[in-house]
Amino acid sequence: MQDHAARNSDRKATRAPARPSILDEAWHADGIVVLTLSSPRGPVTLSEAMLSALQLALDRLGADHDVHVIVLRTSGPAFCAGHDLKEMTAHRADADGGRAYYSELMRECAIMMQTITAIPKPVIAVVHAAAAAAGCQLVAACDLAVAADNATFGATGIGNGLFCSVPMVELSRKLGQKHALEMLLTGDLIDARRAYEVGLVNRVVPADQLFDEAMRLAAAVARHSSAAIGFGKTAFYKQAEMPLAEAYAFTTDVMLENMMHCDAVEGIGAFLEKRQPKWKGTKP
DSSP: OHHHHHHHHHHHHHTSSOOTTTTEEEEOOOGEEEEEESSSSSOOOOOOOHHHHHHHHHHHHHHHHHEEEEEEEEEESSOOOOOHHHOOOOOOOOSTHHHHHHHHHHHHHHHHHHHHHHSSSSEEEOOSEETTTTTHHHHHHHSEEEEEEEEEEOGGGGTTTTTOOOHHHHHHHSHHHHHHHHHHHOOOOOOOOOHHHSSSEEEEEEEGGHHHHHHHHHHHHHHOOHHHHHHHHHHHHHHHTTHHHHHHHHHHHHHHHHTTTTHHHHHHHHHHSSSOOOOOOOOO
């Protein structure tokens, strides 16, 4: 583990490309990478720059065989306040009233959210404060989420005359329909405990324990075969959109492919021999 951690430290110093100040990347043991989003002016928002920086990071880390888990956190007074409304409002002066700009912004946001789902690495959101509108969407898009007990969540766009139609995609898939619709129709903030009850977050802990709890969860995932995790995460989202019989046929094929992988050979052998497995491979 020490050798792996040292290699991670070397990689951070030599291989990670220069990043904008709004996004910091830190490597930890067992292939856990912490991405910290920040804003030079107030709460973190999904501005043009943030969407671009996050997209580049997800694409790169998602393809890196040494990455096992991505932990996504932010700094500042909110987890994420949604899109940058000042940046968006400035484009009202465009010749088309901002239509082309808004179209491209929503497209880039949708691609980034889908990338979280598409990459084979689990992504864990660490929510220390308010997650509003597209910020709430970001939490829902992540595979897992840990929240501080003082965090809040809301599809707040309706209060500004803008229904959270794009955030609705994630909320309607991760929450029950009535819970999702209540958030979308009222725009009311819900507290962390209610977010846990409706399935938006996995764990709620005191604020001073938040990051440690998220890292414990990341470590619980990272100790397993990254290949098996990759097979499983990819299949989970695909089968969820299929009819029952099609889902069984699809996951049977996935499990067969996983069974033939060297990590399954090693893992089953280790179990039968009553020893700890030594993971060897990555998902093709």
